[in-house]
Amino acid sequence: MKVVSIITVNFNQPLVTELLIKSIHEKCRYPALEILVIDNGSRVNPVPDWILQYPEIQFIRSDKNLGFAGGNNLGIRQATGDYLFLVNNDTEFTENLVEWMVEEMEQKPNIGLLSPRINYFDQPTMIQYAGYTPMNYYTARNACIGQFEEDKGQYDHVSGPTAYAHGAAMMIRRAALEKAGPMAENYFLYYEELDWAERIRRAGYDVHVHLKPLIYHKESVSVGKQTALKEYFMNRNRILFIRRNTSTGTFLIFLFYFLFLVAPRNLISYVVGGHSEFIPVFLRAVTWHISHDTESEDLGYTLP
Incomplete structure (x- = not known):
């Protein structure tokens, strides 16, 4: 059985991260699993308490904030899985999420990067992501498929190529990772997963969605505060x-x-x-x- 490494990054949100861990423990029955949690320079280091609370999880502490790519790359370097499942710490698992994604990867060895359907946690019947349209490189604009649609099961049986995976939940095949390399850390925040998808395709693999599996994301439906x-x-x-x-x-x-x-x-x-x-x-x-x-x-x- 193929090993799956679940990787998530915490930054000043220990309670949110603990809720993710709880959902993994409650919903994920995949037997060959390792969980890696990276603390990305939080003001208060939660790792000593977590080690006592969750002895089965591998914790990695960075003394400074390395950004989305840098934090995940710390986990990527330590992970041993055949598939690495990168998830935001503000997500929550559903039944069979990992099993269905691994099944899709096993059946289609051309897939290098795979994302599930993502719905908003606070409005669980509202879709956040069902794929991305291709990028217009002259304007650097594209669209998120399905966003804000009511989930009536219209995407449940959809699987196939998409322009980009979603950074909140994406599974990469180790062979694709070894050819394409980890995410580019000089983005720090935003666009790094899009760049990764481009490099994975150039390495000879495809980027797909598989929308039977579902994960919930706690990102607000409203536009985030400008900073x-x-x-x-x-x-x-x-x-x-x-x-x-x-x-x-x-x-x-x-x-x-x-x-x-x-x-x-x-x-x-x-x-x-x-x-x-x-x-x-x-x-x-x-x-x-x-x-x-x-x-x-x-x-x-x-x-x-």
């Missing part, structure tokens, strides 16, 4: 993703679109919305690309 950190990395990484994954010609077309349509729109929205403090943050996100290459580990942002 300087979010504005910086969303804009910097949107450009970084296109730089890393398209030709020079395509990037130049995207850059024209971004500078002459997206930038003015964003700057006006900051002023109108009373967030003029985001203007220098946005400008720093854009100008980072003048002095940094696509592999630079300098985030250009001082983390709180």
Whole structure:
């Protein structure tokens, strides 16, 4: 039987992480399982208490926040599974989630990365994710399939290729991981799982959804609060993703679109919305690309 490594990252949310662990214990009956929990530089280190509370789980502590990719990569490096199932700590498992995903991976060896159906935890009959449409590389825009639809079972039997996996729940085949490598840590936050999917495809594997299995995600249905950190990395990484994954010609077309349509729109929205403090943050996100290459580990942002 193939071993599955469940990997999740905690950052200042110990109770949320404990609820995930509880759901895994209650819902997951897959016998060949290891669980790795990474604490990503939380202000209060929960690992000593967790070791006593959950002796069957492997805990890894980072003294600083390494971001989404960096935190998960700590777990990836320690995991021993044939399949690695990366899940957000604010998710909750359902029955047969792991079993059905492993079955799909076993039946289709071309799959490198696989995501299940994701519904909102607070509104369990509302879909968050049933796949992604392909990226328009000239605008860096795509769409999430099924989002905000009422779940009437319309996707229960859907399985097959999708443009991108969802970072809240994605299973990678070890062979694909060994060829494509781990996630790029210089994204820190946002777009890293999209970049990973691109590299996994270039390594010769497919990215699929299998929507019979379901996981719940506690992300709010409403748009999250704007923060300087979010504005910086969303804009910097949107450009970084296109730089890393398209030709020079395509990037130049995207850059024209971004500078002459997206930038003015964003700057006006900051002023109108009373967030003029985001203007220098946005400008720093854009100008980072003048002095940094696509592999630079300098985030250009001082983390709180």
